Amino acid sequence: MKERTFVIKNPAGMHARPATKLVTLANHFKADVFIRYEDHQVNMKSVMGVLSLGIHGGSTITVRADGDDEEEALDAIEDLLRDFNMP
């Protein structure tokens, strides 16, 4: 199991488009992927789960991956967040 922490830089926060991209990406991996924001942790493979968090710009999130390809999953998620100007 591995974890990484990111600060969401984009002032708009995790709105619908980046969130769906992120969930689609998470679904590419076998590992279970979770995202934690404040007191809530949700499955990152579920769109409505991730959106329910209402992650705002400037906040800190923790992504946790658990499975054979956990390392690749976290790398890919980090890249995507950077593309969105998120971390």
Added chain:
Amino acid sequence: MMDFTVKQLVKDFSLDVVAGEEGLVKIITEPQLSRPGIELAGMFDFYEHNRLQLFGSKEATFFKRLTENQQVSRVDKLFRKQPPAFLFSKNAEVSDVIKNAGNEHGICVLKSNERTSALASELWPYLTAKLAQRQSFHATLLNINGIGVLIRGESGIGKSEVALELVRNGHQLVADDRVDLYEREAGTLIGEAPDVLKHYLEIRGIGVVDVVKLFGAQAFKEDQTVMLVVDLVDFDKQIDEDRLGIENRKEKLINTWVPHAKIPITAARSASMLVEVAAMNLRLKLFGTDMAKDFSESLNKAIESNAKKAKKNKGN
């Protein structure tokens, strides 16, 4: 595409062939009509001889006022250019000069029971539909509460089964397996079944089913505007789909852009219900309600209020 002949027009509009029966095999290529009043007056510079020539009582009455010489020479000029046919409306009298010219040149002189304006307004959509380029698609077309839904997908994915279930639920079948599409005008895509397949669905394990016999006359519609394309696809986690439906994706068919939805199928998902809801969703959008957009907006409000809360906490 099959050539569209005068004979077909005569049949569909129940016209009388007054003269020039040889001309029944002539081909109509233009959807527009010509009303050759100005030519009867002697000016042939703009004679649209490729078009169907329509005589109303105006043209016919004016013709009677010409001298016999003028009548013969102008009618000869009209026929010599070999237009597809001459059509006389209800109150337009066909003079012998014209009948003779029809027989001589082998061009049909036709008579209708309808008045000129009614005839002209019916002929335009009829001819554009008949003459439009048709393209066949491997798909199924249904009318779901007024929304024409074209269902595509690989063979065996269950397009016909979806159609059967929707028809059983009161929707209308237009075409199954092969849909012929044409543009009635730019941006309006019409689909219909090829003649042999009309009313029929082919269901694996049952065979060919006539929906009109099975469910009654309301189960079939002759043609329908395509307003939504739905692709049924095998469920695949990695597919790049529009999960929230916020993208308003479109697909180009012939030259028309049509809203497009991709629906993954699994054993647990009722494909016909999903197609029905996709149609309802589009209907709502046409009424001005975009559910995905509403959701996205309320999400943005939630993010904003979270950001404010966080700011406040920092301040404390």
